[in-house]
Amino acid sequence: MKTKIIVGLTIYAILFLGGGLYVLHLIGSTTNRLDNLIMLHQVEILREHYLIQIRRVQTDLALRETRFARDTDTIVSHVRSMGRVVRTCSDCHHDAATAARLEDLERRTIGYQEAISRVMTVRAGADRIRAERDNAFQVGEDLIEQVSDMIALTGARLEASTQRALASIRKTTGVLLFLLAAGPLVSIGLGFVFVRGITRPLGVLLDTTRRLSAGELDYRVPGLSDEFGQLGEAFNTMASSLREHIVGRQRAEQMAALGRLSAGLAHEIKNPLAGIKVAMEILAGEESMTEENRDVARKVRQEVVRVETLMRSFLTFARPPRPQPAEVDVDALIASSLSLYGRDPRFAPAHARPIRLVREAGSGAVAVADPAQLEQVVVNLLLNALEAMPEGGTLVVRTGADPDGMVRIEVADSGKGVPPESRERIFEPFFTTKGKGTGLGLAISRQLIEQQGGTLRVADNPGGGAVFTVRIPARTAGAESAA
Secondary structure (H helix, E strand, C coil): CCCHHHEEEHHHHHHHHHHHHHHHHHHHHHHHHHHHHHHHHHHHHHHHHHHHHHHHHHHHHHHHCCCCCHHHHHHHHHHHHHHHHHHHHHHHCHHHHHHHHHHHHHHHHHHHHHHHHHHHHHHCCCCEEEEEEEEHHHHHHHHHHHHHHHHHHHHHHHHHHHHHHHHHHHHHHHHHHHHHHHHHHHHHHHHHHHHHHHHHHHHHHHHHHHHHHCCCCCCCCCCCCCCHHHHHHHHHHHHHHHHHHHHHHHHHHHHHHHHHHHHHHHHHHHHHHHHHHHHHHHHCCCCCCCCCHHHHHHHHHHHHHHHHHHHHHHHHHHHCCCCEEEEEEEEHHHHHHHHCCCCCHCCCCCCCEEEEEECCCCCCEEECCCCCHHHHHHHHHHHHHHHHHCCCEEEEEEEEEEEECCEEEEEECCCCCCCHHCHHHHHHCCCCCCCCCCHHHHHHHHHHHHHCCEEEEECCCCCEEEEEEEEHHHHHHHHHCCC
């Protein structure tokens, strides 16, 4: 979310900075156009003034030899004013074509002045004076026509420049209005997006908190992104840890209750069972008993022994012996267990439903664990695997070292497997997927492994069946733990 906010604000700033620079550019270009427009107006005024001066001189010529004729000083003043005006036009900066036309205009103006001067100074006959006056008047008319053409051309250019300047002003005004209108709208839009992007994930997290506080520990935060996704993952991890903690506490309470129950049962049943077993042994040794009654006595004694075994399992589960950690060569321990239980007839090829034993040795890792308890767990897993394959199959035992400092022992069978809904319950006391047994073997095995800092998990075997994985601390991890 932080990245989105930064990107959004950056784009927002870039857009308005670009718009501001564009407006500054428009204002600058419009100002230049207005400056040019003012200059053109000044030129237009000068030319109009020049035209007026020429017409004034022409009027002076026309009134010559009449009773309305102006005096010589007035005519000379008008001619000089005309010259000053044309020189003022020439002093401005123009392009090459306009400068050439102004030079020609100044040259013709000088010629016009000279013609006027001849009219004013000639003392020849009347015909000569009339001819000079007509010539000067015609030069003035030509000059008036030329200046009028220039004024018309300048007027057209002035009109086009005026329209361009007005269009630029309208464009600048439109951009400014757009920025003034778009600024609040874009700000509101970004604010809505940012607020929604924050409030929606916060609402999801708040709802998750309420559900967790209500006891729905299996609820998980739905998919969120960005930093809220990380926070959601933290919530999910917290919920999982809380659930495991509560389940572990419940298991601990169950174990405590079972321990008290087992201790009471053992105390109440131990002596009667011992008496019954002794009585059955005595009865079975009586010579007067029939063979049928003697078989009954033996069966009763066997059941008593089974009950004693069950009671010992209860006590072991409720009050497991404290582990005595030592360095254990896992491969050697597996080899020792297989050498004993590998002689089972079901491993013989001649068996009706043989089981093939596959041993995949690891890297010779050394674990830190109680050797007797670890061997008890391995043997229990081997026996469970054999019982899971009544129709024969393949038993794979592999060992290895994991990068996180744990030694791994895997016992995989190709039997019927464990249903997904039973994978966690399979380690609970008295729960079993077999048709016989107390359901305490795996529960005891898990307890023995966990109290040594390890784990016991079950998963599907890719080839069919189940894989039980024991992970126990390696020698380095055990040394650190001891330190």
